Amino acid sequence: xxxxxxxxxxxxxxxxxxxxxxxxxxxxxxxxxxxxxxxxxxxxxxxxxxxxxxxxxxxxxxxxxxxxxxxxxxxxxxxxxxxxxxxxxxxxxxxxxxxxxxxxxxxxxx
Amino acid sequence: xxxxxxxxxxxxxxxxxxxxxxxxxxxxxxxxxxxxxxxxxxxxxxxxxxxxxxxxxxxxxxxxxxxxxxxxxxxxxxxxxxxxxxxxxxxxxxxxxxxxxxxxxxxxxxxxx
Numbered sequence: 001x002x003x004x005x006x007x008x009x010x011x012x013x014x015x016x017x018x019x020x021x022x023x024x025x026x027x028x029x030x031x032x033x034x035x036x037x038x039x040x041x042x043x044x045x046x047x048x049x050x051x052x053x054x055x056x057x058x059x060x061x062x063x064x065x066x067x068x069x070x071x072x073x074x075x076x077x078x079x080x081x082x083x084x085x086x087x088x089x090x091x092x093x094x095x096x097x098x099x100x101x102x103x104x105x106x107x108x109x110x
Numbered sequence: 111x112x113x114x115x116x117x118x119x120x121x122x123x124x125x126x127x128x129x130x131x132x133x134x135x136x137x138x139x140x141x142x143x144x145x146x147x148x149x150x151x152x153x154x155x156x157x158x159x160x161x162x163x164x165x166x167x168x169x170x171x172x173x174x175x176x177x178x179x180x181x182x183x184x185x186x187x188x189x190x191x192x193x194x195x196x197x198x199x200x201x202x203x204x205x206x207x208x209x210x211x212x213x214x215x216x217x218x219x220x221x222x223x
Contacts, residue, residue: 043114044200044214089153096166097143098212100153 002027006090006101013080014109021075021104023064023090031092033057033066033073038087038103047075047088082108112136114203114215122221128189131218135182135203142184143212144176147198156199159184188220196222 007022025033035047035057048057053068064075073090085108090101115134123129135142143158155168159178176186182203188195198219202212 043216044202044212046211046213049211091153096141096158096160097155097168098145098153099155102152 002031002092002094002099004090004092004099004101006088006104008102009087009105010107011104012107012109015082016079017108019075019077019080019084019106021088021090021106023073023075023101025071025073025090025092027071027092027094030068031094033064034091034093034098035062035064035073035075036089036091038089040086044089080106080108082110084108114201114213116199116201116215116218118218119216120219120221122223123191124223125191125193127191128187129191129220130185130187131199131201131220133184133186133201133203133215135184135201136205136213139203139205139213140182141204141206142178142182143202143204144184144186145200145202146170147200147217148196153200156186191222193222196220 003026005024032051034049036044037047038044048059050057050066056065062077064073087103087105089103091098117132141160144156146154157167157176158165162178173189178184198217200217202214204212
């Protein structure tokens with residue numbers, strides 16, 4: 001069946017560092033891919049999405065490119081801030097349901 | 111524009127009891143889906159409703175059920191609660207059929223003692 005695998009956390013970085021959170025997927029066909037973020041004490045929010053191969057989703061300085069050849073959707077940001085500390089979830093859409101990765105906790109130190 | 115509203119915010123129940131959780135979607139949204147979030151299992155899909163019809167159901171026992179009303183509000187019910195049902199239950203709504211963007215509520219934190 002379809003599945004999503006993302007790198008285990010926590011990931012700890014200093015402010016202004018470069019961020020990559022890896023996400024790979026297994027799916028039949030070409031599902032839409034998403035990154036959601038869960039800030040402490042808050043609900044899940046859509047961060048960005050891509051609906052077809054080679055699409056690049058971007059928001060708030062974060063980017064992810066839908067790579068069909070490597071079945072990946074890695075999240076990147078050039079310069080992280082303390083306010084980016086949160087849990088990040090990679091997900092794919094399959095038959096009206098989101099299939100989630102395990103989540104990666106990101107800690108940014110000043 | 112009001113967001114997705116889930117009630118109650120917190121619940122404490124004992125084993126064997128049953129519980130009903132409520133979700134009011136964003137106005138105009140006709141799709142409502144439910145997810146269970148636990149530290150061990152992460153986020154898992156429970157079910158999705160569109161215009162009162164269940165379109166998909168996750169791999170949960172029959173003790174977990176849901177429904178959607180004509181005003182798009184949804185409820186989920188868990189009967190014969192078990193300790194392992196302790197979790198954050200999240201509801202999400204979406205406007206369109208293909209669910210390109212889900213809006214999540216803050217969740218109901220259920221503790222089973």
